Amino acid sequence: MSTIEQLKKSxxxxxxxxxxxxxxxxxxxQVFEAQEQSRQEIILSYVVIEDDLLILKKGSDMPLIEIAQFQVDNASAAKLMGTLCDLALSLETDMSKDARHIKGAIKKGVFDPEQLFPAILENRESALKTLAKKxxxxxxxxxxFGYLSMAPSIAACARQLALYLEKDALYNHGYCPICGSQPDLAFLDEDGKRYLKCCFCSHQWSIKRMGCSFCGNFDPDKQHYFYSDDEKEYRVNLCDSCGNYIKVVDLRQINRYFYPGLELISTLHLDLKAKEKGYAGSICL
Ligand SMILES: [Zn+2]
Ligand SMILES: [Zn+2]
Known part of the structure; x- marks a missing residue:
């Protein structure tokens, strides 16, 4: 079964x-389906990290690149943005009005999505404000909208960069070894090994089973969790040392294909609960 078929089924x-x-x-x-389709058309150049720099980065546990260094296939991201706008319009979601404005601005020639992607990656606040106003x-x-459109390129770039990392090595830091962003989801695989997923580039890395995913604190008095018997596949880990929480999916408890984006969206009630308790989640962008 293809990824798209499995994702629909899940x-x-x-x-x-x-x-x-x-x-x-x-x-x-449907957004994820459009992203999967876009992924098949992406053409990107390689991000090369010179040997000396690689040794330095690994030696000091620094992420491989900065967000601004991600490569984006502008043409396919712009095409995907059009598809996402059409989807938002056809399903009359909260995003419909915004989608209509984006499409209108593209049609009038006052907005070119290809200007948006580097502005997001480079966090150019005034350029973003100007575009949003237009x-x-x-x-x-x-x-x-920009991030969802770039996501397939970002993930493809992260997959290429992952070749610079040791396969299956434990990486016990609360940030992505590729881009330095925080994890937005943890999961336990069939063997009970714990992994984290980056909120920005979607890279997944393995981490020790115990302790906080963010600050590494091990103190049992500071580590808590909550879960519900109705949703045995989920648990939310809470850390009193750094004040963060992370949702954990136990793959041994699910009978569906694990597609992280779907699990993130369908557990927003757990985010609410963790935030009500005073804990903070990962912030991307
Ligand atoms: Zn990352
Ligand atoms: Zn912590």
Whole structure:
């Protein structure tokens, strides 16, 4: 079964179990499908890290690159942005109005998505504000559309960069070894090994089973979690040392294909609960 078929099947299974997520998952499942399709068309040049720099980075546990160094296939990201706008319009989501404004601005020639992608990666605040004003959209919403459109390129770039890392090596830091962003999801594989997933580039790395994913604190008095018997596959780890939380998916408890984006979207109630308790989640972009 292809990834797209498996992802559709997983989305249907989650929708059945959690009907309150039907509309949101209906939209995002199609977003992920469009991203998977876009992934097959991406053409990118390699990011080369010279040997000396690589040794330095690894020796000091620094991420391989900075966000601004990610390569994006501008043409395919712009095409994907058009598809995502059409999806938001056809499903009449909260994003429909923004999608209409983006499409209108592209049509009028006042906005070129290819200007947006580097502005996001380089965190050029004034350029983003100017673009958002031209489109009549809030900056965070514009960044969301831009990020969702660039995500296939970013993930492809991360996969290439992962070749510079030792395969299956434990990396016990609370940030991505490729781009330095925080993890937004943890999971336990079939053998109970713990992995983290980067909120920005989607790279996954293995980490020690115990301790906080962010600060590494081991003190049992500071490490807590909550879970529900109705959702045995999820658990939320809370750390009193750094004040962060992370959602954990136990793959031994699910009978569906694990597609991290779907799990993230369909567990927003757990984010709410963790935030109500006073803990903070990862912040990307
Ligand atoms: Zn990353
Ligand atoms: Zn911590």
């Amino acid at each position: 989305a249907d299974l989650i929708k059945k179990n959690r009907p309150s997520y039907r509309d949101l998952l209906g939209f995002y499942a 489109i009549n959209i809030q900056v965070p919403k514009l960044i969301l």
